[in-house]
Amino acid sequence: MKAGSAQWWRARYAARERQRPRAGGLELGRITRAALEIVDAEGLAALTMRRVAEEIGVRHTSLYRHVASRDELLVELVDHVLGEVVPQTTGRGWRADLEQAAWEFRRVLLAHPAIVPLLTLGQLLGPHALRGREFGLGLLTRAGWAPSRAVHIYLTVAHFVIGTALLGTGGAARGAEERTAMTELFAGLPQYPLVRELAEPLNIPDGDQEFDFGLTALLNGMGDPR
Amino acid sequence: MKAGSAQWWRARYAARERQRPRAGGLELGRITRAALEIVDAEGLAALTMRRVAEEIGVRHTSLYRHVASRDELLVELVDHVLGEVVPQTTGRGWRADLEQAAWEFRRVLLAHPAIVPLLTLGQLLGPHALRGREFGLGLLTRAGWAPSRAVHIYLTVAHFVIGTALLGTGGAARGAEERTAMTELFAGLPQYPLVRELAEPLNIPDGDQEFDFGLTALLNGMGDPR
DNA sequence: CAAACTATGCGTCCAATGGACGCATAACGC
DNA sequence: GCGTTATGCGTCCATTGGACGCATAGTTTG
Incomplete structure (x- = not known):
């Protein structure tokens, strides 16, 4: 089995x-x-x-x-x-709660980056995984989202968190040698001008900014329950 | 090294x-x-x-x-x-182009699900990865997005695609035995009522619907360039 | 309190795997 | 035609995941 x-x-x-x-x-x-x-x-x-x-x-x-x-x-x-993920209700509405939970989830994944690829190994049906699901779905249904909608939102946010954790800061070059190796690399590849030009911004020092951007966009685009 | x-x-x-x-x-x-x-x-x-x-x-x-x-x-x-990812411009604007590219990326990842966890192994700096970056960034900058904004959007969408691919259809139970095992499992765990109640919708037959939902929300929430 | 039970850890053993290293050879540039 | 060198091969080894039977100590039951 x-x-x-x-x-x-x-x-x-x-x-x-x-x-x-x-x-x-x-x-x-x-x-x-x-x-x-x-x-x-x-x-x-x-x-x-x-x-x-x-x-x-x-x-x-x-x-x-x-x-x-x-x-x-x-x-x-x-x-x-x-099991290290401990989401909490904020008392400031469903959106704040969901954002808080997403950040908390992210925090744990970044604390243990090596296990992120393991999330594919099987279905997430362990007690802690189910507790997280229960929390997220409860949050959304209590806010008035229709069940199918709640499921979609829950999955989308969860996948976004995992995706950002999986790629870390988008392949930022950490350390001096890495940075120089990267610029040297791009210098030898004139066929990718934009990549080279945007190498600096792509090397986001912390992915938190990007995570915030994406999460906000995601929730902005979802509208409100009814 | x-x-x-x-x-x-x-x-x-x-x-x-x-x-x-x-x-x-x-x-x-x-x-x-x-x-x-x-x-x-x-x-x-x-x-x-x-x-x-x-x-x-x-x-x-x-x-x-x-x-x-x-x-x-x-x-x-x-x-x-x-290298199997072949994004194309649609001629229907940057948003359509970006959506098309995201779907194309998704298609390839789903065709080779086993390699998705490998995306963490190192930085994505191979020739094909760079080609994809160049395409995405070109798309967005040509549409008028500021460089830093373009980078954020590119990374966010890429991470979303990878996250959804990593977890497949959100842990849907495929096959008859899996389905029955899942319901039996939930039956023995009364502490998670919502999980059990929403087990059906969580078992989305194809994640495409959820992907569409998330991608649309993401792009809706981003607004327009300039 | 003693005896039966059984969960637990240990010792030994094996096949498969990733990798190192030196050698023969055949294709290429001159 | 000849030297150079990239290439593939044979052999060898340490490490790893795992199977299996045995001794033992903690628990339960009489």
Whole structure:
């Protein structure tokens, strides 16, 4: 069964209820936490089962008691990260609430950039993902949006947040060597004059400005509920 | 040097000029083409150097003459795919052109869903990526948008396209078992009433509708140049 | 309180993978 | 025609994900 599919999640939820954890024993939370530390510090490539086990102080085969494969670990890791998202209502209307939630989501993704590509691994049906969905949909339906409309808005905003996080600041060149390498690169490619000319603005120091621009445009273009 | 960095791209472009390809010999194009076939048919996990080599009819170590590592192959593969994007001007104004380009970009990404997560691997500075940038920026500046504005719009739309492609149809359950597994899953989780209630609309059969909604809202909210 | 049960971690083992390195060779420019 | 050199091949190795059976300690039940 493919990790991350609806079927897999179903079995996973069932297994979580069935199990009786042991005191002092290993548990999923400790595994995903160790995995997240590694990924944050050294990137996705450094995340091996052996490395995770070492971090916990255990042989790597022990992990397979709690996670059937590395792919499963990655899927659980994603939901673990989504658990860091804590959206809150602002009391200033649905739009402010939605913007706040989007920024909060963005904050978490930027804090763990290495896991963003993992969002494709399977469907986002973990407990934390569902909590987020519930929050967003509640927000919009309470504001008076029709269900189908609420779904559209929710998905659109979520996808926008993920897309911007995935590409970071749009490929900004960080560091001195990167900057010089980039200008040298463009200097040798006269066929792209605009790219070279706009290289400076494309190197946005922080993508927050661009995120703000896009999110505002998105919400402006959506109108109001009825 | 990290594959996909500006420095790497610079060295890469230089190497490409320096080299004298040999008739009948292996070349980068054949490698990326074979890699793409494998990825499309069997997913990213099936893409091993040995598998690619087998497809071409060559020992896997031979590939390392043209590509220093698997990561480099992936970066090249991404640009190869971006080469399939062929945006065109419609003659019906900048907004129509931009929409057309966005749909074209989306079409290509959906045709090769497995490579979408790879868009994070490095900066998109390959020849095909730059061609796309040049097109988009040209479109917007010709329409009268100020440079900084053009950059923002370009990035926002690009990120939106990628975000929607990354999450596909928002986690729609495809196939009968997936659908039943999903309803069974929600049935056991009474704490998320809205998620369950809106499960049907969330399972959009094709994300095109949602994409259209988001893109329209985005462009509506941006106003006009000048 | 003792015995049965069972979840858990460990040891060992294996196949597949990414990659390094030196060598033979055949195509190209002169 | 000849040297140069890009190219592909053979061999080798460390690392990785994972399978499987076993010993053991915590929990439950009599």
